[in-house]
Amino acid sequence: MTKPAHLTTTSQPIYDSLRDEILSGAIRPGEPLRQDEIAKRHGISKIPVREALLKLEADGFVLFRKNRGAMVRELSAAELLHLMDIRVALECKALELAIPNMIQSDFDVMHALLKQYAEVETVEHWSSMNQSFHNALYEPCGNAQLLDMIRDIQQRMGPALRLLMTEASGLDRPNEEHHAILSACESGDVTGAVDLLRAHIETSKKETAARLRRRDTV
Amino acid sequence: MTKPAHLTTTSQPIYDSLRDEILSGAIRPGEPLRQDEIAKRHGISKIPVREALLKLEADGFVLFRKNRGAMVRELSAAELLHLMDIRVALECKALELAIPNMIQSDFDVMHALLKQYAEVETVEHWSSMNQSFHNALYEPCGNAQLLDMIRDIQQRMGPALRLLMTEASGLDRPNEEHHAILSACESGDVTGAVDLLRAHIETSKKETAARLRRRDTV
DNA sequence: ATGCTACAAATAGTATACGAATTAGAAGAA
DNA sequence: TTCTTCTAATTCGTATACTATTTGTAGCAT
Structure with a gap:
């Protein structure tokens, strides 16, 4: 792709x-x-x-x-939120497929990534870190086409989100949720991890929607 | 797309x-x-x-x-099955989003489509009917990009599936499942309908996998 | 002064042409 | 005969050139 x-x-x-x-x-x-x-x-x-x-x-x-x-191409607010729904569908499926394939070295990589979160400074850096962690979650799924589509969607949202993130409030919430998702993966709890991931992305979507509303009314 | x-x-x-x-x-x-x-x-x-x-x-x-x-491009058996997993993810999400938006005329269209199933003769006809019904299910979701991706995936599988379908056993099972899904939609049972759809596509996937195995070993 | 027409400049889209790479085939050696 | 190697013929990829559509501007009329 x-x-x-x-x-x-x-x-x-x-x-x-x-x-x-x-x-x-x-x-x-x-x-x-x-x-x-x-x-x-x-x-x-x-x-x-x-x-x-x-x-x-x-x-x-x-x-x-x-x-x-x-x-x-300019993405409308509606299109951006629609892409978020697609993310939920694709990324949850990828995680569901990935968890049974995860081995210790996968967990090691993800833990290492989460540790690095403390040192992020720029929005760009945080954004790429975020993407790296998510990709590490899905990578073991063994479905290259699915991974391609996920990357595509993430990139398509990129420019629009970059602008919104500049006014982002906190980085703590996503960070905590990442740890929770990783824990669920390590204990092999597929539905638990998927539910956490779904909530994670849905929350991002709502925050994005809120920011968009605020910006449009200003 | x-x-x-x-x-x-x-x-x-x-x-x-x-x-x-x-x-x-x-x-x-x-x-x-x-x-x-x-x-x-x-x-x-x-x-x-x-x-x-x-x-x-x-x-x-x-x-x-x-x-x-x-x-x-030749699709490998593995890639075909991978696309099926993507279908599950995308189509279930589309149905989930669509059901709250469905109105009576949507149901009428779907019932009309299911009635026509009795008269199908060629594999091509059945395939296009099938696609029409599925698309009618997802159409009210209001997410044009998602609908585009679903169409893309369906088309990409097209040539490979067309061959397999020639040796398809029964058309009754999918037909019954379509009726069940439609019923769940009409009663507004989102999770029920989505579960039925997921099982519907997963079964197709398993049948496809079985046919592929059979063909590869022959 | 404002709006309309005509002309000029810029830009997109496509045909032609050409160099580079690959493939096919023939000639020669083992 | 079979395998190599060299040459010829395809075929691809891209630069150049040309046409047509669009955009910008100046002059004219109202």
Whole structure:
């Protein structure tokens, strides 16, 4: 999904570069992506640029309009919350499948990740730590396609969430919940862990919704 | 996902045509897709053909290999079963979200669909009926992105399942389960309906797995 | 001054062309 | 005969070039 980039070397760096710029917010939602300009900037022709943009469209990052090229896609508040519902479905299923496959080294990795939470400073760092822990939870599920979809969804939410997180209240609540989920996994309690994870994501969703409401009314 | 085809008119018909040929089995898994040949056949240049192929790659229907072009992607048995797990997750979530939004006209549509089951003859017809009923179940969920993903998964499984279904034993079991699910929806029993749906898809998965095993050992 | 038309600039989309890589086949050696 | 190696023919990937659509601007009329 995200990975099997067609290996045609020329468009791959363009794709990566544009994707990073969108995810980091360097290119703002709604901003048009000029093919000639990008091509010139990278010293190549438009063709690989178009291919990179098409791939970004397939990933949901940009939007094409007939004869008007590509623009960075803006996620509406509703779409963001809808993606959260999809996260609940996919991530709970992944965890359910993963727990029976977990071995000690998996738990070790996750504990190590949780320890590092104390030292996070920037929002970006926290966000990537968070993603790492969640991915570590799901990784043993053995379903590569499911893992791909989860990564896709997380990334699609990225730019929008990054903005909201700047006004995030506390990091303690998610941290505690992560520990609880990990404990349930270690005791092999599948339904318990899944219920905790579901509640974890649902709470995030509600907080996000609240922040969105607040921002929209301001 | 599937729909927001970039509206550049030239590659759209190519995409549709190739997609149909793959879904219908006219182009077999593993078969290479020659860009020049397709371009000549449609009287256009390679560029829109490549764009169509890249879109098909993003949808998971074809696979690109460096300097060797695109070939129709073959789903392994394991991948097929993995997609079934994803179906369970996504479709159960969609149904859960849909039931509170269902109104009488939704139920009417679903009953009408189930009545038509008696008259199906070909495997293709049954398959499309089946998909229609499932989609009708999820449609009221109000989450367009989720519906898109469900359609995507169903289509990706299409070609592989079509083959297996030819040796399908009975159509009665799924039909009865569909009635049971619909009843639960009508009485507003969310968890009951979702449990029935989960069992319904899980059973399909097990039957598919059994058929795959049988075929592989033969 | 404001709104409309006509023209010019910019930008997207696609055809053509070409270099690079792969594949196929033929010729020669073991 | 069978395996290697070299050459020829495909086929891919991308640069260049051209057309068409869109956007911006100036001039005109109201």
